[in-house]
Amino acid sequence: MTELDRTILSAESVCFGFERRPRFIQDVSLRVSPGQVWGILGPNGAGKSTLLRLLAGLASPVSGRVLLDGRPVFDWPPRRRAARIAFLPQSPPREIALTVRQIVLMGRYPHRQLGLFETVKDIQIAERAMVATQTLEFADRPLSTLSGGEAQRVHIAAALAQEPGILLLDEPTSALDLCHQLRICELATALASVGMAIVLVTHDLNLAVRYCSRVLLLDNGRPIAAGAPREVITPEVLEPVYLVKLAMLASEHGGWIAPISAIDHVDAATDADSRTSRNQGIGTPSGGPHP
C-alpha cells in the first residue's frame, strides 16, 4: 500500500443546501490521504460537483466540517489554500485570448506574492506540466483556438503547475479522446504514487475501477457506498442508483462493467423503493464512506 495513514483533507458529516434545495448534500464523510485517488461517482444531480466545491473551499457546509490539515478549509487564507489544493471545474473557460503557455503559467499565481514576472523556475515547472499533459506542442496558440479536449488538458496542466498536495478534478476526462483519457488517468496514478492526493468526479465506471484506489458513490446528495472500487462498482450496487441494467463482463484485463438498458419507469418505481431501503442500510455513518 502506498497510502499513508495521515488524513490531509476530510469531510465530516457534511450537509449543504441551496436556497431551493436546503438539504441537498446530507451527511457525507470522506477522508483523503496522500497517495490516494478518490473517485466520486453518481448520476447527474447526485451532488458530486457540489461535494468537490465543498472540498475546494468554494462553499461552506451548513453543518459538518471540511478540514484541510485539521483546519476548516473555508477559513484558510485563499493564497495559502491555493498552494495546497488545485481545482479543475467541470467546464473551465475556453474563450480566452491568452496563449496556452500564459494559461499554464497562471497556475503559478499562489506561489508568488509579489513580482510581475514569472521566474525561471516557474517557467520550468509550467513546461513540465505541459509535457505531462501533451500540451507543449501548442504552447504558443491562444486557448480560444483549441478544441474542447485540448483546452481541458491545458487547464489540467495549469492545475499541475500550481504544484498542489491535493488535486480536485471535476470530470477531467469527459472531453478527452480514448488515448488522452488513459494518459490523464495514468498521470493521476503516477502523481499519487509520489504522494499527491487526488479526488476526481467521473462518469466512467471502468476508468474508476482501474485507476481509483477508493470510490464514493453518491445519489441524491446522500452517500450510498464507499470503499474499494471492486466492492462498489458492481451491478448490484449501481443498478438502483443509475437506474440502468448493468452487466459485468469478464475479460483478460479483469471485469468490465457495461450498460445494457435503461430501467424503464414502472420498474424504476419499485427500484426506487429498494433504493431507499438500501440508502438506510449503507448510508449510515457506520457503514459510511470511511476507507
Add this chain to the structure above:
Amino acid sequence: MTLLDRRRYIILLASCGAMMLVVLLLSPGIGNQSSSVGILDAWRSLAQRQEERPPLAYQIGFRLRLPRTLLAMQCGITLALCGAVFQTLFRNALATPYTLGVASGGSLGAMLAIRFGLTGSVLGISAITGSAFAGAMAVIGIVFLFTRGTRRLTTNELLLAGVTLGMFCSAMMMLVTSLSTVRQTFEIIRWMMGSLDTIGNLHWQSNLPLMIPAWVVLLLSARALNQYMLGEDLATTRGVHVSRLQFVCILAASLATACVVAICGPIGFVGLVVPHVTALLVGRDCRILFPVSAMLGGVFLSICDWVSQLAMVWAGAFTGQSLGAVILPIGVITAIIGVPIFLVLLHRRAV
C-alpha cells in the same frame, strides 16, 4: 510571461512612455491661442520666466497649453485604464468606465447645479464640479449598497443595476431639462458634450491625490484580474480574494472616473475603444494591457484635444475665411479619429 516577453514588455512600456514625453514636449507649442507662439518660442521663453512680466510665449505655453495637456493626459489615462479594468472585470466587451452609471450620475449632478444656478466655489472647486462629483458618488454608493446586501450580486447583475441606475439618471436629466430655460439647456448640453475647457478655476494637479492611488491600485490588480478571467471559482482556488478584488477595483475605477466626469464632463469613446485597440496590439494579459492602455489613452486624448482646438483654425486656413478659434467638443474628435482606427484594426484582425 517568458524571459523574451519580459524584454518585449520593457520595450513596449518604454516606447509608450516616450510617446507621452514627446506629447508633453510638444504641448507648449500647440493650441488655438495666438498661433504665432510656436514650440520653439515657447521653450525659449522658459529662460525668461523669472522676469517681472514673463513673455506672452511663456504665459501661453506653460500657463495655458501645458496644464491643459496634462489634464487631457490624466483624463485619458484614467478613462482608458478604467475601461480596460471594467472590460476585464465584467467580462464584457461593451463595458466602459461609465457602465455603472458614474457618467449619468455626474451629469445629473452638474445639471442640477446649472438648473438651480449654483455658482461660486469652495476650495477652488466650482459648484458644478462639486455637484457632478457628488452625483457620481451617489450612484456608486447605491451600486455598492446592492453589493453589500444579503446576497452578493453576480457581475452581470451588477452591470444591470448600474445600467438601470444610469437610465434613471437619464430620465431625471430629461425632467430637469424640460423644466430649464433655453439658456440653461444650452449650458447643460455643452457640459454633456465633455470638454477640457471646464477646467475653469481648477488646477490640473487637484485630481492627482485621488487619481494616482487609483491608478496604482488598478495596475497592481493586473495579476489577480488575469486569474479572474478564468472565472470566479478558478480564481478563488488560485488564491484570489474575489469579492475583495471586485470591491477594490470598482471603487478605485469609479472614484478616478468620477474625477474625470466632474471636471471634463462625460468624454466618451476613450474608455471603450482605447482598451480594445491596445488588446488587439499587445494581447489580453492584464499586466501588459493595463499600463499600455493607460498610456495610449493619455496620448490619444491629448492629441484629440489639439485637434479639437485647431480643427476650425485649419478649416479657416483651408477655405481662406476666418472661422474663428472655436474649440470643437472633444467627444466628437475622439470618435472621428478613433472609430476609423478601431474599425481598420478590427477588420485586419478578423480577416
